[in-house]
Amino acid sequence: MGRSALLTSLLAGVFLWISAVQADDRMLLCTCENDKGTCQNGTCEGDYCFYSWVRGVEERGCFFKNNYREQCFSAVERLYVHCCKEHKCNAFSTPPPNIDRKPTSAPPGLPRPELWVAVSLVLLLMTVCVCGFVVFLRFRRAPWKPKDAEDHDTTMLKIPSGDDPTYGDIFDEFCTSGSGTGLPYLVQRTMARQISLAECVGKGRYGEVWRGTWMGESVAVKIFSSRDEQSWFRETEIYNTVQLRHDNILGFIASDMTSKNSSTQLWLVTHFHELGSLYDFLQYSSLEPESCLRMCLSVACGLVHLHTEIVSSQEKPAIAHRDLKSRNILVKRNGQCCIADLGLAVIHSQSHDYLDVGNNPRVGTKRYMAPEVLDETIRVDVFESYKQTDIWALGLVFWEITRRTIVNGIVEEYRPPFFDVVPSDPSFEEMKKVVCVDQQRPSLHNRLHSHPILSAIVKIMKECWYQNPPARLTALRVKKTLSKLDHDSYFSIEKLKRDI
Numbered sequence: 113m114g115r116s117a118l119l120t121s122l123l124a125g126v127f128l129w130i131s132a133v134q135a136d137d138r139m140l141l142c143t144c145e146n147d148k149g150t151c152q153n154g155t156c157e158g159d160y161c162f163y164s165w166v167r168g169v170e171e172r173g174c175f176f177k178n179n180y181r182e183q184c185f186s187a188v189e190r191l192y193v194h195c196c197k198e199h200k201c202n203a204f205s206t207p208p209p210n211i212d213r214k215p216t217s218a219p220p221g222l223p224r225p226e227l228w229v230a231v232s233l234v235l236l237l238m239t240v241c242v243c244g245f246v247v248f249l250r251f252r253r254a255p256w257k258p259k260d261a262e263d264h265d266t267t268m269l270k271i272p273s274g275d276d277p278t279y280g281d282i283f284d285e286f287c288t289s290g291s292g293t294g295l296p297y298l299v300q301r302t303m304a305r306q307i308s309l310a311e312c313v314g315k316g317r318y319g320e321v322w323r324g325t326w327m328g329e330s331v332a333v334k335i336f337s338s339r340d341e342q343s344w345f346r347e348t349e350i351y352n353t354v355q356l357r358h359d360n361i362l363g364f365i366a367s368d369m370t371s372k373n374s375s376t377q378l379w380l381v382t383h384f385h386e387l388g389s390l391y392d393f394l395q396y397s398s399l400e401p402e403s404c405l406r407m408c409l410s411v412a413c414g415l416v417h418l419h420t421e422i423v424s425s426q427e428k429p430a431i432a433h434r435d436l437k438s439r440n441i442l443v444k445r446n447g448q449c450c451i452a453d454l455g456l457a458v459i460h461s462q463s464h465d466y467l468d469v470g471n472n473p474r475v476g477t478k479r480y481m482a483p484e485v486l487d488e489t490i491r492v493d494v495f496e497s498y499k500q501t502d503i504w505a506l507g508l509v510f511w512e513i514t515r516r517t518i519v520n521g522i523v524e525e526y527r528p529p530f531f532d533v534v535p536s537d538p539s540f541e542e543m544k545k546v547v548c549v550d551q552q553r554p555s556l557h558n559r560l561h562s563h564p565i566l567s568a569i570v571k572i573m574k575e576c577w578y579q580n581p582p583a584r585l586t587a588l589r590v591k592k593t594l595s596k597l598d599h600d601s602y603f604s605i606e607k608l609k610r611d612i
Contacts, residue, residue, distance in 0.1 A: 139159070140157065140161055140197065140198070142155060142173065143155060143161070143172045144173045145173070146171040148173070150173055150174075155200075156173055156174045158173075159175070159176050160174060160175055160184070160195050160197055161173075161174050161198070161201050161202040162175060162193060162194065162195045162196075163202040163206075164194075165192040167191075167306060169306070170207075172202050172203070172205070305370070306327075307324040307325070308324055309322045310322070310324055310330075311323050314388070314389070318334075318336055318340045318453075319334065319335045319336045320335045321333070321335075322335065330384040330386075331381050331382070331383070332382045333379055333380070334380040334381075334382065335378070336377075340455070342474075343453075343474070344367070344380060346454070346455050346470050346472055347367075347380060347454045347457075348367040348380065350457055351364040351454070355422070355426050355427070356417075358413075358414065360413045360414030360417065360448065360449060360450050361417060361418070362383060362450045363382055363383035364380075364381075365381040366381045367379060367380050368381070385442045385443060385444055385445075386445075387442075387443040389438065389440070390449060391441075394512060394513065397516065399513065399516055399517045399518065400517070400518060401518075402601060403517075404514060404517040404565070404569070405565050405594065405597060405598055406447060406448065406598060407443075407447060408513055409591065409594040409598055410448035410449045411451065411509060412506070412590045412591040412594055414451040415433070415436070415506060416587045416591045418430075418432070418451065418502075419431070419586075420588075421462055421463070427461075429464075430460045430461070430499075431457050431458070431459055431460075432460070432502055433456070433457055433502050433505075434457060434458060434475075434498060434501065435455070435456045435476045435477055435505075437477050437509065438509055438512050438528075456470070456474055458470070458495065458498045460495035467495055478538055479508075479534070479538060479543065480504075481504075482500065482501040482505070482547075483504075483547050483548045484497070484500075484581055485501055486543055486548050487548045490581075497581065499586075500584050501581075504577065506587070506590065507574075507575075507577050510569055511554045511573055512529065514566055514569055514573075517560075517566060519560065520559055522557075529554050530543070530546060530547075530552070532555065533552060534546055556573075568593070568597050569597075576590070
């Protein structure tokens with residue numbers, strides 16, 4: 113008899129659950145007013161209807177429930193988003209009258225009362241069924257069984273390591289260091305119309321970089337050429353799905369696709385650093401040994417964050433850059449650096465057992481390629497192989513920085529790695545002969561060995577350039593060695609000041 117009642121309760125619970133899910137899965141007909149090409153006769157279908165107001169620009173449309181949380185909650189000044197769940201419920205939505213004076217937060221559309229009742233009943237029935245089943249087991253089986261189950265449940269609890277960064281925090285840090293996962297999707301979709309491009313600050317095979325202004329602040333706008341759209345897709349995907357908030361990773365704001373002069377442009381909007389790339393900076397600037405050390409340390413810190421997998425409530429997979437070079441590193445006002453351009457990155461998660469190499473046909477910059485890439489012996493199915501190629505390139509970046517460091521009044525002109533053995537645009541075969549066949553390495557000036565900081569960095573460089581990839585240092589080991597060097601250097605300078 114008890115089993116019969118239990119079965120009846122379970123069936124009733126499942127029936128009500130299915131009914132609730134089916135009711136929730138019905139598509140809504142929403143009023144649609146935007147220029148994104150998603151409207152048909154002024155309407156669209158989705159799980160939620162929305163109305164958005166961003167700095168005077170209004171949009172109406174619909175979206176699916178998997179994007180509900182990031183699109184319907186906002187605490188950003190001069191942004192209003194209203195979401196609802198009835199047919200054409202967004203037709204007459206308007207922003208609040210005080211939208212221009214203080215931040216607003218639009219309440220999301222509340223689920224229908226009948227859905228609340230159905231879900232509540234299902235939860236109640238499931239609770240009763242579970243309790244009944246546990247009691248039934250307690251009386252029919254050994255008494256230690258429920259205790260084991262309870263202990264198992266306790267071990268499965270996960271305590272979050274910290275709160276998600278709010279979008280308000282990202283706005284507060286807009287022109288400072290750090291990187292988040294960007295602005296809300298609805299805001300990103302209107303970015304291109306709100307940014308004024310001021311000047312072109314760089315060009316390359318990928319396209320152009322412009323300084324623009326948005327909400328009174330400078331931003332960098334990387335405009336990809338159509339032939340390099342895979343890099344844009346890859347970088348957008350990584351920034352939107354991975355927690356990359358770090359001082360030494362370029363801060364991401366948004367990505368957008370816009371139409372200019374009857375052609376499609378792919379935009380990536382990031383923090384703007386007026387000193388430009390490390391390549392540009394080294395052309396006209398020389399460094400003291402202490403500044404050289406801190407600059408090298410900041411690049412190593414950024415690479416450690418990329419290479420490290422974080423397993424917590426805010427998971428981050430491990431990332432290998434695959435195109436690390438001075439042109440893809442930006443210099444900040446405080447003399448530190450941040451790593452940019454993740455268009456060729458490889459993603460790996462040991463906890464979820466996957467390796468994502470993307471589908472971009474580009475393989476990196478030939479001048480910075482490791483021997484195993486040039487002779488095609490790299491193990492493409494092993495993530496550690498990609499990290500080891502980053503370490504090779506890191507050593508070359510350190511070499512570029514140390515050339516521009518003053519020791520005993522001597523400093524060398526900026527030159528790219530292997531400038532003395534290959535032409536300005538070397539071929540794959542030329543680099544292969546120099547690096548793999550002849551096993552040459554960049555030349556090191558004698559002055560570098562006369563200073564304790566630079567001689568230590570030279571040692572690190574040499575250990576980054578081993579022909580055998582597993583013999584190279586890890587990014588974490590480079591960071592720890594440089595951190596200790598920085599710490600010792602700081603106290604040596606303080607002691608010297610006290611002695612004087």
